[in-house]
Amino acid sequence: MSFRFRSIRSSSGGNCLLLRAEDTTILFDCGLSSMKRTRQVLEEHFDQDRQPDAVLLTHAHTDHISYYPLKVLEQQGCKVMMHADCIEQLQSKHFKGYGFNDLQMTTFGDESFNIGSIEITPIRLSHHPLLPTFGFAIVCNGKKAVIATDFNDGRDIIEHLVDADFIFVESNHDPELLRKYYNPNSQFHMSNPQTAELLCQARKKSGFPPKAVMLGHISDQRNTSAIAIKETKRAFKKHGLKVDFNLSAAPLKHPGPEIEIGL
């Protein structure tokens, strides 16, 4: 009994993550740039007769969802789910005024809910002040995963990271590169040192290590996978902690390896 995770895209250029359990498959976000690209990704990862059971959206920023992927999800009859607080922004930013007649869109609230055998708990994240944003704590076959990108306060998720088996967390930018290539929007994202410190605190509070931690939503210009991983390792060393789990970074623009969590 296990579940499998794969990052399909993870950066400010597009986000799409895949979680598979035995009987249930969920996509987290569908931030793909065109209808063609969205169809390609769905074809690559799903059989024609077995679409994702749900596409969960984290927030309404264009790198996570937009009109064209929504159009494909409508055509494919995919179930799309989003927190009720995000719907207004989704409509105003991405419905282009005319909306979607056949889109299977449902909302959830703050409470946990199930998609097949997977239990999902929404986590409210501090991100852009005008855009409600959510991460997710996921329980599947007794294993716990946390997916959280697009936030700037580790206190939002620390309790969920404790004793998690798998963590996908944003490590967006390197402070030095941010000084060099300033972007005001970076303030809404976790820097490498912030994420590293958060992971150290979570490891200290946990009774066992996660099987894997994957750093994601890495900035194209203000970070690299190597710098993000190095910063996490440096922080663990500083705290006298071992990196006793598989630590990796999600590729920005193409699918990463499948990670299996469980027995």
Ligand SMILES: [Zn+2]
């Ligand atoms: Zn984003």
Ligand SMILES: [Zn+2]
């Ligand atoms: Zn965002």
